[in-house]
Amino acid sequence: MSTPTDRRPAIRQALLIHGIVQGVGFRPHVARLAADLGLAGDCRNDSTAVIIEIEGEPERVEAFIRRIVDDAPPLARITSVTATRTEPRGDAGFAITASTPGTGPRTMVPPDAATCAACLQEMFDPADRRYRHPFISCTDCGPRLTITLDLPYDRHTTTMAGFPMCPECAAEYADPAGRRFHAQPIACHRCGPTLSVVTPDGRTVASGAESSIARIRALIEAGEVVAVKGLGGYHLVCDAGSDAAVGELRRRKQRPDQPFAVMVCDLAAAAELVELPEPAASVLSGPEHPILLLPKVSGSTVSELVAPGLDELGIVLPYTPVHHLLTGSGRPLVVTSGNVSGAPICVDDTDARNRLGAIAAAFLCHDRVIAVPCEDSVLAWTPQGPVPIRRSRGYAPLPIAVPGMTADPAPAVLAAGAEIKNTAALARDGQVFLSGHIGDLGSWESHLAHKTATDQMLRFHRRSPELVVADRHPRYASRAWAGRLADGLGVPLLEVQHHHAHLASLAAESGALEEPILGLVLDGTGYGCDAGIWGCEALLLGDGGTSATRLGHLGDVPLPGGDAGVRNPVRVAAALLLAHGVDLAGTPVAEELSDAERRLLTAAAPARVGWARTSSAGRLFDAVAALVGIRHRITYEAQAAVELEVAARHSDTVVPLRFPLRGSPGPVVLDPGPLVADLADAVRAGVPAEVLARSFHDALAAGLAELVAVLAQRHHPSAVGLTGGVFGNRLLTALLRQRLGATHRVLTHHQVPPNDGGIALGQAVIGAATLARRSGASSNSGHRQPR
Incomplete structure (x- = not known):
């Protein structure tokens, strides 16, 4: 094939691609596109972006730049493309070169993605070398965040570094035409990782994929409770159709009533248990594979003990190869977080046996380390679409873009989050990055998980905060931790009232921070500005989100x-x-x-x-x-x-x-x-x-x-916002929409939870806006608490 320089004078462009562009098959996509268009150059990762040098005919270079965005891989999310004209070099081909460290704000870590259809087809093909392989993945699916140790995202900076590729995997990794070209989690039966079954006292009773899966399935079918190591931590699993098994899980976990999630093998099985409209099925089967709350159908085979007293079930589809192997019999399974009350999810094998040994009869383990704990995401289905209840696996650490926040390099703000349903957040450059679900900060283990999550966040982004934000409750552990961190860094601590943060969170995800929003903030508890317990507040948000006035x-x-x-x-x-x-x-x-x-x-x-x-x-x-x-x-x-x-x-x-x-x-x-x-x-x-x-x-x-x-007659808000944990109540939300929708623009949550899991977003944007106002012309109008 002749090169572009043989036909017309070539141009050369240096491109910086920012966004979720590492760990999603982006460099292989670029290399294939360059080959298709007959262009020369190279691309590489650094810790901030994908860097491309592309050379050829002007029309082909323009087509290349357009198609790297329009035809991007399914898991990629491009936030910006910067092009700079450089001198042609006469390169003879296109290459993926070694990654470099880079300087400046780091690129985004991609979330984990459910096993894709192509991998599943291989996994259940007896002729395929990855037949029933429990760790099959490719550039379009598999672990990402939960195996990432550092950036740039390459195999040696993940927990796959300890598994050298066999010759067949290495050949696939190097093949530009293949689906596993530069797929960092690439693996097979030969090169690992591997499964094993271990008893609570540490004895290995099965090893290898087939014997381990068979042993665990037999225990489940016999009515036992087992622990299964997943992407982001351990789950406790039992037969969802067995009253005895579910009841025993409740007794051992000391969880008498709180509902459990149910994993089913496919959408057809889900439709036998819950009402499943097509849009909900699309959410359930998307790359995130969340737990989705849906109305029960009558005649279900699932035990009433799974969700006692409720008319909904939390349904999740298998999102790892191990899950597909476990649900192959068609039996619905209870799948609930592998933790003890008040503690975060277990990720370490020994710790899991120590903590869950009195609950689980056996542990299905693997030897790939979990770098970042990550709970399942939970969404509730409404006529307006899904509403997050817990934003974690599949969504974290994707950023929330906040219109109105400074998009240029700006001081970083770290938000400690709430005391319950905790997430932490980092605001930088017009976006807010939220951690996965950490949980309630009522134990030493939870405090350690919170510190680990924030340390990882700062390391991934290579930023040190210039402001730390926390809830103003004087006895919250999150407030104490934030104060120690701010003192250690020598930066200010900003205390934000709880319900103010709720409303700022909703305004941020709605792109309405600069508007006067009248917020109805309803929840269980929040420390008020009068030192009382607030929880049903009418607040007027103003001053770019930095002030909130209590009107009712x-x-x-x-x-x-x-x-x-x-x-x-x-x-x-x-x-x-x-x-x-x-x-x-x-x-x-x-x-x-x-x-x-x-x-x-x-x-x-x-x-x-x-x-x-x-x-x-x-x-x-x-x-x-x-x-x-x-x-x-x-x-x-x-x-x-x-x-x-x-x-x-x-x-x-x-x-x-x-x-x-x-x-x-x-x-x-x-x-x-x-x-x-x-x-x-x-x-x-x-x-x-x-x-x-x-x-x-x-x-x-x-x-x-x-x-x-x-209040609207007095203050003329541009919109009315509904936020706080009580607005997880979909009936109340719908009734208020009916009453308010004809006369007001009504804002509700669709990106972060209305409950305390969304508090960190509000804290972060208030902090960022406060810094911006202090450094700008409005420096005298800083953050003001509700009054």
Whole structure:
């Protein structure tokens, strides 16, 4: 073939390609495209970008630049292409050259991707050399983030470095025409990694793919609970159709009610368990393969113990070759995080045996180290599409682009995140990078996981923060850690009020940070600017997201006994009734309270001794759930609220309930007193719990809509935002959309969770905006807390 220089005068362009362009088959894509167009040059990774030198006829070079974007590999995400004209060199061909370290902001680490169709076809082809290989992957799928030790992304900077390629794999790795050209996790039966089955006391009882899979499947079919090492950590697995197996898992894990996810072999199997519209099927089977919450269908073979009291199942498809081998029998499997209560997911083999040895009968292990722990992502399906509940595997560490944030090289901001459902975040150059789900920071192990995650984030991005941001709660572990880090780095610490961060998170992902947004922020708890417990707030976001003004809130809901009250919604219900002079007699609250509880609450009521005050919507949901007889004691966070929503979805009947506004001028208050009085009367009149649950949702939506109407008339917001963990309640969200949609632009979450898993994004953008304002013309208008 003649080169472009034989036909017309050549030009040469130096290209810098930024984005997710390493670990996704981008250099092989570039090399094949150059060969197709008869162009010369080379490409290489450095830690900041893919660098390409391309030479040939001008029209072909232009076509090359256009097609590297238009025909990019499935997992690539290009954020910018910079081209610089250079002198032609007369190169004779195109080559992929060795990676270099590079300087400046680093490129993005790609997330893990589910096994692709091409690899699955090979995996189940008896004639293929990777037949039933438990680690099959290619440039379009497989582990990425969870095996990455450092950048640039090459085999020696991953945990695959300890597995030398066999001659066949090395040949595929070097073949530009193949699907595994420069695929860093390339492997086969011959060169590893390998599977084994180990007992809790460390004895290996099976090794190799076939015997290990057979041993684990036999244990599952016999009703045992097993632990399986996945991409980002261990899972506990059992037969989802067996009451005995699921019940034993609950007993051993001390998780009596919280729902488990179910893994099924394919979409057809999923459709036998849940309602599965085509758009939801596309989300379920995308490269991320999240757990997706979908309505149950009747006649399911899954045990009722998998999701007791709920009308939805969390469904996930197999996303690793091991999963495909385990689900090959068609048996649905419970797949839940391999951890003990309050601790992060286990990733180390010895640690897993030590912590999970009392739960799992055996451990399906492999010898590839997990570099970055990563939990499964969880999404909820709505008519508007999926809403993140937990953003982790498949999505982390993809950045959130924030319109309005400085896109030029800007100071980095590290956000510590929330105390529960923790994620951390790093803001740099117009984007915010969120860690995977870390969890609740209530244990030493969780604190260590949080520190490890933030250390990895800073190492991957090669940035040291110039500002650290944390929740302003004085007793949060995340706040203490952030303070120590800021002191050690000699940089400022910015404390951000919890609900302000929620609203900034929603505004950031909606591209509305520069707008005056009226936010309804509803959740369980957040430290308020008056040192009280907030949780149902109307805030006006302003000053580019750096200020939030408290315009309204829920009236006081008493919380007797602090955390003990949270665990016992019946006590909150009793205190709320007593505080508003409502007799407990004839309600489920009176029946459920012990004599001791009733005496203590009644005696404390006049002066509210030992009762915290809160404006928490979460506690109001708890109280109503107990008052109408749905849930009196909880075993997991938000259980009462979730079951109240489930009951409400089973009724279309609404009885009137008063939920008036009071307190003008000044913050407008939703008064819960008339609401609970009406509910108590309705309970005594025999109105069914489902009807009252639906009526409460309708009354709350009506009250919030009225609050918005009053405040919008005064402050003229450009949009109304719905955020906070309570807006994981899809019924309430839908009812508010109906009431607000005709007169307001309504913002809801679609990129990060409305719960505390999205807090770090809000903290990060507030921090970045505060730095930008301090260094710009508006330096006097820094961050202001709600007031």
